[in-house]
Amino acid sequence: MAQSREMLKVGDKIPSFELPDQNGKLISVDSLIGSKNLVIYFYPKDYTSGCTAEACSFRDHYEVFKEYDAEVIGISTDGASRHNAFAKSYQLGFILLSDKGKKVERLFGVPRALFGLTTGRVTFVVDKEGIIRHVFQSQTQATRHVDEALQIVKSLK
Secondary structure (H helix, E strand, O other): OOOOOOOOOOOOEOOOOEEEEOOOOEEEHHHOOOOOEEEEEEOOOOOOHHHHHHHHHHHHHHHHHHHOOEEEEEEEOOOHHHHHHHHHHOOOOOEEEEOOOOHHHHHHOOOEEOOOOEEOOEEEEEOOOOEEEEEEEOOOOOOHHHHHHHHHHHHHO
16 A cells, blocks of 8 residues: 655645546646635545535635635545535535545645545645645534634735
């Protein structure tokens, strides 16, 4: 089994990556760097209770994130069609990316959870230069990710 990479930390530059969104469109993170702060959150699975609560909390605060020049990006290993259904079910207006091969999860060094069976819940707040300004990791406090991210995004304005 391949050794996982150490998780990216505050001060690190995020790696370039490209993944399909919930509509099947390829999104390159490089196209967002320079114009937006980014809130990139990794989560285990669409439709699970914690992930739904987290996504809906991001949805409920999405306009505030946008006011502070921040784009919210959720990433899981679910496919684009599942992301699309999830986004429609809960009126999620932000980007959901499909990382089926766990490539980006590994690039960020996101740890596995539940005895290695699922993606860990980690949020990275990234400034407009692509530098990580905050990392929050908690499997159980799903909605706290939004509060943490919002506090940092407001400080970047």
